[in-house]
């Protein structure tokens with residue numbers, strides 16, 4: 001039972017403390033520092049334990065938020081950890097990088113700042129790691145069925161952990177040299193240090209999940225061969241194909257898809273030797289204001305960029321508008337991220353119409369027009385408003401259009417619909433025994449959705465292979 005007057009006695013929302021900007025942009029270590037335990041407990045006290053906790057519905061995992069807020073308030077961290085683990089395989093990840101839809105659903109948010117749910121979660125996760133409350137949950141017995149999971153991002157890992165613990169023999173195939181998917185080489189260390197992933201993988205290995213890195217299904221092992229070797233296959237290969245901008249000048253040197261920039265830098269931070277694109281001393285323009293764009297901002301500053309400008313085609317989201325700015329709104333275009341506090345300019349309603357080059361074929365500027373909203377809601381560059389923005393490094397962070405489809409569709413009966421792998425209400429593709437979860441099935445999304453889909457897919461696989469209703473949880477539908 002929550003403290004019924006907690007939210008009245010503690011009205012102030014205390015955010016996670018960060019390292020000072022001038023210090024943190026000197027390295028790639030975590031931006032956030034630990035919040036004092038007493039403060040976390042006070043913040044947890046603000047939870048009202050609502051009769052109908054909308055935060056549950058806001059969280060795709062259905063996290064039991066009021067329960068663990070109350071346990072943290074009382075200082076019962078180990079029980080809070082168990083409650084958190086009951087619905088979330090990887091709270092150390094979501095506590096760090098989830099945009100926390102639960103906080104947008106927090107009832108306290110109606111007339112006070114929402115409870116710092118994400119920070120409470122991150123603090124519980126820290127306690128889990130520090131106190132080693134991460135014992136392997138080995139199955140009581142193997143059930144004799146085998147499952148291949150392809151892709152080791154959060155969706156594949158969640159599915160693998162659920163199935164391993166339920167007694168399946170699970171092998172995770174990953175084409176990269178290390179496990180983790182976008183968590184490993186997509187998301188920079190200043191948001192997610194990689195030892196966090198390693199700790200969890202060690203637990204999974206101790207539980208019995210087997211990992212095969214450096215194996216690309218479709219190339220090293222054919223999809224149909226894999227299907228024939230296992231009782232079921234879970235495809236969790238992500239949606240990595242980036243959206244390009246085929247406008248005049250796109251072929252100039254110095255224009256890159258964001259992931260071609262971020263991944264090599266992240267590999268270098270991980271100790272790899274890979275050549276990276278450097279923003280040092282350069283005027284960087286990033287197109288797109290989501291998570292990927294924000295990660296480019298933070299990375300460019302750490303590399304010593306001369307300037308960093310982000311352009312978004314749409315309007316400024318309401319949360320960041322000055323009070324005189326008129327309603328109605330459009331969906332969020334700039335995620336508010338720690339990287340935004342580190343500097344750089346942001347320009348809204350900016351449509352890039354051309355890249356301009358110098359005599360050596362290198363980009364020197366963007367021709368940008370103001371975005372005009374047409375009566376049908378579509379957007380177009382407004383004639384007569386064109387101007388130039390100087391740039392010598394341009395990063396396209398315009399989202400992702402879907403899956404890499406050639407091998408899987410050629411080698412199996414799996415179909416692609418609107419850029420993602422088609423599946424039914426039970427996460428199963430047109431190919432019996434082949435399931436899809438995470439970004440590969442829903443399109444580029446969030447870690448919390450990937451984990452939720454991984455959990456639910458494990459349940460679907462369990463039902464498929466046993467022919468009986470499963471005891472495992474199914475937090476979401478496709």
Ligand code: FAD
Pocket residue numbers: 097098099150151152153154155156157173174175176180181182183186187191215216217218236237238239240262291292295437438439440444445446447448450
């Ligand atoms: P992925 O994480 O993409 O993993 C797929 C894995 O499959 C990869 O490791 C890939 O190598 C492997 N694979 C693919 N094909 C094969 C094959 N044929 N054989 C073997 N292996 C294969 N979400 C948040 O919630 N918060 C954030 O702050 C956030 N920041 C992000 C920043 C960036 C730059 C990006 C790109 C995404 C971000 N996201 C964020 C989104 C989040 O990372 C994804 O939604 C999530 O990782 C999807 O998980 P997944 O398991 O479906 O796929």
